Amino acid sequence: MTQQLRLGLAGLGTVGTGVVKIIRSKAALLAARTGTDIIITAVSARDKTKDRGVNLSGYAWEDDPVALARRDDVDVFVELMGGTDGAARNATEAAIAAGKDVVTANKAMLAIHGQSLAKMAEDAGRLIRFEAAVAGGIPVIKALTEGLAGNEITRVIGVMNGSCNYILTRMENAGLSYEEVFAEADGLGYLEADPQLDVGGIDAAHKLAILSSIAFGTQVDFDGIELEGIERVSIEDIRHAADMGFKIKLLGVAQKTGRGLEQRMMPCLVPDTSTLGQLDGGTNMVVLEGDEVGQVMLRGAGAGMGPTASAVLSDVCDIARGVRLPTFGQPAAQLLKSTPARSVLPAPYYLRMDLMDKPGALAKVASVLGNAGVSIDRMRQYGHSEHTAPVLIVTHKTTRSALDEALAAMQGTDVLASTPVALRIENV
Ligand code: NAP
Ligand code: HSE
Numbered sequence: 001m002t003q004q005l006r007l008g009l010a011g012l013g014t015v016g017t018g019v020v021k022i023i024r025s026k027a028a029l030l031a032a033r034t035g036t037d038i039i040i041t042a043v044s045a046r047d048k049t050k051d052r053g054v055n056l057s058g059y060a061w062e063d064d065p066v067a068l069a070r071r072d073d074v075d076v077f078v079e080l081m082g083g084t085d086g087a088a089r090n091a092t093e094a095a096i097a098a099g100k101d102v103v104t105a106n107k108a109m110l111a112i113h114g115q116s117l118a119k120m121a122e123d124a125g126r127l128i129r130f131e132a133a134v135a136g137g138i139p140v141i142k143a144l145t146e147g148l149a150g151n152e153i154t155r156v157i158g159v160m161n162g163s164c165n166y167i168l169t170r171m172e173n174a175g176l177s178y179e180e181v182f183a184e185a186d187g188l189g190y191l192e193a194d195p196q197l198d199v200g201g202i203d204a205a206h207k208l209a210i211l212s213s214i215a216f217g218t219q220v221d222f223d224g225i226e227l228e229g230i231e232r233v234s235i236e237d238i239r240h241a242a243d244m245g246f247k248i249k250l251l252g253v254a255q256k257t258g259r260g261l262e263q264r265m266m267p268c269l270v271p272d273t274s275t276l277g278q279l280d281g282g283t284n285m286v287v288l289e290g291d292e293v294g295q296v297m298l299r300g301a302g303a304g305m306g307p308t309a310s311a312v313l314s315d316v317c318d319i320a321r322g323v324r325l326p327t328f329g330q331p332a333a334q335l336l337k338s339t340p341a342r343s344v345l346p347a348p349y350y351l352r353m354d355l356m357d358k359p360g361a362l363a364k365v366a367s368v369l370g371n372a373g374v375s376i377d378r379m380r381q382y383g384h385s386e387h388t389a390p391v392l393i394v395t396h397k398t399t400r401s402a403l404d405e406a407l408a409a410m411q412g413t414d415v416l417a418s419t420p421v422a423l424r425i426e427n428v
Contacts (some may be wrong), residue, residue, distance in 0.1 A: 010065035011080030012045040018309030034320035079104040087230035105132035114220035118327035129315035137307025151290025153215035155255040161204035162282030162302040164250040200229035205265040208252035224340030228266040244410040247277040262337030303371035343400035348425040351393040354417035361415040372406035388417040
């Protein structure tokens, strides 16, 4: 007799309705692949009367997701409501306490409470699976946890927020300001209800924190991420970076250094001919580097109904097949607390400054950089306006602390017409 796996689905928005559609339309395929009939027994959302464009008949309704999580006819609780705390966390904990496995797409909850939830689940002998939480439809959690299990991971790097990549590429392609494209993206519904989660880099940093934990065997440490959003990226910098052969991306990077775990989510320059440089629009890309395998690049839809529901089904199918893995790839009790290291590893930097157009101005800047041990690789001076001259510098590899020393000393000269812009260049 075929087995059954009974899902309780909390959240019937973009992702939840996508999951309902797949389970209704691909029941035979899923059963063939897992040897199990995957069915939904009960659902929950805030508004029972809302027309969601999917057939919910045959499913019990619960107003309270915690009650749904505890139902006897639910084997797996699927949390698709979102939010760091509140209903999502309460219901997830209730599900584990009631002996259910959990599938979630909720990166915000895992980035903040991942360690305690993992511990709780493992103590109870339950699973928390979250393929959809990072990079939507891209199977990056599976790749990292299973496919690359034989590697020391040396670096994780990627574009993990489609909305930011859309904004940056649209600014470049249409020559529009950040403010103009932000308004456009908001109008098109591309941004989270709280857009700061996207443009402030927070959503992408949640994802990076989760990947770091699996990659480096450390406890999820969202607070350890050096975080900067895209709000201050100007069309001038996008144009100048393009002139120098670069694109600006909101880039997440995690790597171990001698001083601890470096995790950064910030606008960076990447070579325009690189695969990451060529990544346009809302697409995501994650690059995983392992000591044995080298570089693995995963590219695809980071959001949207179909891609995200596809990732949820990957977890559900694994549970149906009997795959049982610790939440972050190894038991939560073994995960080490990381020491955060901030921009320790040297890198080249892009500098843009407006200099007063007077004799010796450029020499003063060069000397301040030299005194801090920052060496210039390339420099370009653009058409002067009435009293100032925009100057672009690409440095050789330097530490962030040496650069900061130079930038502070520059403020003490009388040659700057505005605060310089400094962006890290990441070679991929
Ligand atoms: P959404 O469209 O806003 O849907 C959220 C759903 O949760 C709605 O059905 C809402 O009910 C329900 N809900 C919210 N609070 C609730 C509560 N207290 N009790 C019961 N139900 C509640 O969100 P979504 O885009 O589907 O995202 C869901 C999760 O997937 C989030 O964690 C998100 O970060 C993650 N995710 C989304 C995407 C994407 O492309 N959308 C991609 C990756 C990951 P009502 O409909 O009645 O208001
Ligand atoms: N706001 C997110 C993005 C949704 O733009 O990538 C998927 O997490």
